[in-house]
Amino acid sequence: MAAIDSAPAYPRTPRTTPTRARDRVSYDRDLVHRVLDDGYLCHLGFVRDGAPVVLPTLYARLGERLYVHGSTGSRPVRSAAEEPQGLPVCLTVTHLDGLVLAKSAFHHSVNYRSVVVHGLARPVTEEAVKRRVLDAVVDQVVPGRAADCRPASARELAATALLELDLAEVSVKARTGGPNEDPEDLDLPHWSGVLPTRTAYGPPEPAGEGTAPAYLARLTR
């Protein structure tokens, strides 16, 4: 597996091959990692009684594995524990980068980066791994925070459910740049261009005393 794990791209599979906009898709490992590392909120899809379910949750990436935060008792966590091979899931992470305003309604679009991971989610059971992953999830959301809070107790770790999902069947789609226009629309009087979007943070709202730590300033600047 070493050769596969260090390959510069994830292998393309039927379900990571889009039926349209194929020029926007990539399997580049570094790009996938960057998009995943830029976020912490994912939408996790699974099948329950034959119907799809999509829930938002937090994740962390450690190497070629994603970890999804859950809670003992939540549906995907219970289902994953019941499936000997793991629970089939689709985990999607999307960053919205801009609103694309074209001269025509039809060519309006958005700039985005989106990673889609297909695979089997398995429960993380080892306490040492759970401890490392819980810290990784905290640091994925606020880098530097895991070292600046009370670590989880054994009881808390037992109440934390984590799923692991290998980065094996993965694709990333992205749109960048300005609007595509029909040539005959170019002289229309409507404004066209991009309205950039990003997640903005702050200012911090303290619950008690003390100065907001420096690692928050990296987010709020």
Place this chain on the structure above:
Amino acid sequence: MAAIDSAPAYPRTPRTTPTRARDRVSYDRDLVHRVLDDGYLCHLGFVRDGAPVVLPTLYARLGERLYVHGSTGSRPVRSAAEEPQGLPVCLTVTHLDGLVLAKSAFHHSVNYRSVVVHGLARPVTEEAVKRRVLDAVVDQVVPGRAADCRPASARELAATALLELDLAEVSVKARTGGPNEDPEDLDLPHWSGVLPTRTAYGPPEPAGEGTAPAYLARLTR
């Protein structure tokens, strides 16, 4: 159906009843509408060959119906056209409102609002409806924009695929407020509180000449 449609809450069903954090769930119709109207990006889940697929896309709400933007040829659109009853989907809209930093790693959380809609997605085929919905999607993203761009031609409408999904089986989950703390953690030296998050816009990046319109200023302010 009139009585149901005007009821102040959506009926609770087995799959909109959470297995945990039940105090965070609501079926309030106005709250659901507000959360949906605050966004335009959704994650659409469906089942393909027995496995879940989750894709980001744009939506608009018109009354008690959601419309999902697609493209002829995309997988969910083709699947919806092949299913006489419609394609079983789960449509989820999530707003991240804040990062919740507690004294303990375990009590870290996020503030969010998330609507989950279960139902059957059907293709929109009538040209007049497609035109109205395409405008609604443009206005859902940038309110006021649909009236300030060239309307879709018949050819463009034919190339636009839209799915409709009734708001019938719907729930909204939300977390607000500061960190929950174990009483014995309260004196720990770590900063605790909330780092608010929001989607920030701008400044506009024009593709050509002209002043950015006033309806963009409502987003960038």
